[in-house]
Amino acid sequence: MxxxxxxxxxxxxxxxxxxxxxxxxxxxxxxxxxxxxxxxxxxxxxxxxxxxxxxxxxxxxxxxxxxxxxxxxxxxxxxxxxxxxxxxxxxxxxxxxxxxxxxxxxxxxxxxxxxxxxxxxxxRISLLSRKRVMRGKEQGDEQVLASNINTVFVVQAATYFNPSRLEREIALVWGSGATPVVVITKIDLLEEGEDPTGSIAQAKESAPGVEVVAASGITGDGIEPLRKFTEAGSTVVLIGASGVGKSTLVNLLMGQQAMETAEIRESDTRGRHTTVTRQLLRLPNGGVLIDTPGIRTIGLVSGSEDALAKTFSDVEEYMWKCRFSDCGHGGEPGCTIAEAIANGDISQTRFDSYTRMGRELQVEETKHDATAKTEHQRKMKVVAKTNRQRTKAEKRKKS
Ligand SMILES: Nc1nc2c(ncn2[C@@H]2O[C@H](COP(=O)(O)OP(=O)(O)OP(=O)(O)O)[C@@H](O)[C@H]2O)c(=O)[nH]1
Ligand SMILES: [Mg+2]
Ligand SMILES: [Zn+2]
Missing domain, CATH: 2.40.50.140 (Nucleic acid-binding proteins)
Structure with missing residues (x-):
């Protein structure tokens, strides 16, 4: 062979x-x-x-x-x-x-x-992965979601828009090497007079510099602006919580019922995942879509510092301006962050998210350093085992 x-x-x-x-x-x-x-x-x-x-x-x-x-x-x-x-x-x-x-x-x-x-x-030109967390317990490993993607549609429903979740999702995408686009779905469900621009403005604050599209999987509003990301040669993956309408969007873009969609059962607190496997689908125009099952928790993988900086570029800008090199940015007089928060230029919640996620990453790094050596040893074992298996398999094939 x-x-x-x-x-x-x-x-x-x-x-x-x-x-x-x-x-x-x-x-x-x-x-x-x-x-x-x-x-x-x-x-x-x-x-x-x-x-x-x-x-x-x-x-x-x-x-x-x-x-x-x-x-x-x-x-x-x-x-x-x-x-x-x-x-x-x-x-x-x-x-x-x-x-x-x-x-x-x-x-x-x-x-x-x-x-x-x-x-x-x-x-891979890009690789989307997250730290696997199950029911609050860390699983300790990374889940690789998709590769070679150009754009990620980060999908959230206008009816239960969650800014801190969006910040995590955006950081995950920046870390992958792909470009995020926020899609706010279910705008048809907003009360009469309720302004979809409300959630758009919120999304823009949580994801500065990221394109935000408001859409409805029921009326088809907002689908056309998404097509420019799905041209021939492009790969788009959709991520978001279960039930936000990812597969509904996929079907609209595909022009057919390619994926099953369903209500989430309210009684089941764990939610029900209608989509259970990640799947790559061909669009009629040569683009490619990857639908994914809803993810509950978004853990950042170690090495996501740059992604975090990009996600919170607005906060970081004020950090750089702060004249105190050892500032805790906790309300010290003269601190630019404190001023920006007082002036309403950045929100306290956003700054808190930034520090919380930064701390999480630090913990991740420390663990990573400690496990790096054993991880390397484990990998080398796998390599040796794979080589042995390969030799055996080749011998079998020859005989
Ligand atoms: N009113 C309204 N309902 C929607 C919209 N988009 C999706 N839905 C409904 O929301 C439910 C969930 O939609 P899905 O497309 O299955 O959601 P999903 O994100 O693929 O969910 P998982 O596969 O579980 O991750 C279905 O009953 C859809 O019909 C929308 O824009 N407006
Ligand atoms: Mg689905
Ligand atoms: Zn400061």
């Missing part, structure tokens, strides 16, 4: 001296355009296939336990990803990759009775 090993040097920079596309002879990736294929992904996939024509390129549309659903130009694969690795520009990263929805991948179709194997994952 012709399998890449970590020692193989897939030197893409060298291979790229041959013009992409024409160099590859018959490699035709046009069948992947409906799945949001970008030029960068196309180039990388072409170079890899030029080296190993057995590999089939595609995009992960769903992950279900150990099965990864990969859409390719011809057939769909349900592949196992035990040996999946990130294919970096110049070499393969030895660390195993956990494929996620939105990944560009290469599948090695299984011969005889062998399963199809997801072998390589392209480096």
């Amino acid at each position: 012709n399998t890449f090993s970590p020692e193989d040097n897939l030197d893409i920079s060298e291979s790229s001296s041959t013009p992409s596309g024409s160099s590859s002879g018959n490699i035709d990736l046009s069948g992947l355009i409906p799945f949001g294929l970008t030029e960068a992904a196309s180039e990388q996939l072409t170079l890899i296939i030029a080296k190993d024509a057995e590999l089939v390129p595609g995009r992960v549309t769903r992950v279900d336990g150990i099965s990864t659903f990969v859409q390719t130009a011809s057939i769909d694969y349900r592949a196992v990803s035990t040996f999946a690795r990130i294919a970096h520009k110049d070499e393969f990263e030895i660390e195993p990759a956990q494929p996620t929805v939105g990944d560009w991948v290469l599948v090695r179709p299984g011969e005889d009775q062998n399963p199809d194997e997801l072998e390589l994952v392209l480096p």
